[in-house]
Ligand SMILES: Nc1ncnc2c1ncn2[C@@H]1O[C@H](COP(=O)(O)OP(=O)(O)O)[C@@H](O)[C@H]1O
C-alpha cells in the first residue's frame with residue numbers, strides 16, 4: 001500500500017522537461033527496479049543520449065548500483081558497449097548519461113515485433129553476444145545480468161547495456177551458499193544458456209495435439225551439437241570455462257550446418273538440372 005502510494009508520488013520526468021539545464025527529456029525508454037531510463041536531447045550539442053535516473057525509494061541501493069555502473073563503463077571501452085558521458089546529482093537523484101545505441105532489445109524484438117529465431121539465428125546471435133562478453137571478461141569483469149532486455153540488436157550489430165550489477169571477477173572459488181550471481185565467468189555463461197533458450201522458444205510451436213513433453217530438451221528438437229552447447233552453458237553437462245570455448249563450439253556447429261545446407265542446395269540444383 002505504502003509502496004503503491006510512494007510509486008504514485010515518484011513521478012517520472014515528462015517530455016520537454018529539462019534536467020540539469022542541459023538534457024531535454026524526449027521519452028521514457030524503460031522502468032527498472034533501480035531506475036528510470038529516458039531518451040534525452042543534449043541541448044548544448046544538439047545530440048541524443050540516454051539518461052538513467054535512480055529511483056528515490058531505492059535511494060542508497062540505487063545510488064550504489066549507478067556508481068558501480070559508471071565505474072564499470074569507464075573500464076569497458078568497446079564499440080558494442082555504451083560510452084559513459086557523465087554522472088551527476090540533480091534534485092536529490094543521481095543520473096547517468098550514456099551514449100545512445102541504436103536498435104531494439106531482444107526482448108522487444110521477440111515480444112513486440114514477433115521476431116522468431118530458428119536454431120541457426122539463435123546461435124549466430126549468441127556468438128555475437130559472446131564476442132562482446134569475452135571482451136568484458138578479459139577486462140576482469142562479469143556482467144551478471146545478461147538477459148534479453150539488456151541486449152540490443154540493430155542492423156546485424158549487437159550492443160550490451162545495463163552494467164548496474166557488473167562486478168570484478170573473483171579469484172577464489174567461494175562455492176557453497178550464495179552461488180547465484182557470484183562474480184565468476186560461469187555465471188555469465190549460465191545466463192547466456194537461458195538467453196539462448198528464450199531465443200529458441202521464440203520459434204517453438206507446441207504440439208497441436210496438446211501433449212506436453214517432459215522438458216525443453218525434448219520439446220525443442222535441437223541438433224545434438226547445439227543441445228550440448230546449451231546443456232554445458234546451463235551446467236547440466238561439463239560447464240564451459242570461458243566465452244571463447246563456447247565460441248569455438250558454436251563455430252563448429254555453424255560450419256557443419258552451413259556445409260549441410262550447401263550440400264542440400266547442391267542436391268536441389270542437380271535434381272533441378274535433371275528435370
Ligand atoms: N545506451 C542505450 N542505448 C539505447 N537504449 C538504451 C540504452 N541504455 C538503456 N536503454 C533502454 O532503456 C532500457 C532500460 O535501461 P537499463 O540500462 O537496462 O536499465 P534498468 O536497470 O532499468 O534495466 C533498456 O532496456 C533499453 O531499452
Ligand SMILES: [Mg+2]
Pocket residue numbers: 032149150162
Ligand atoms: Mg535492464
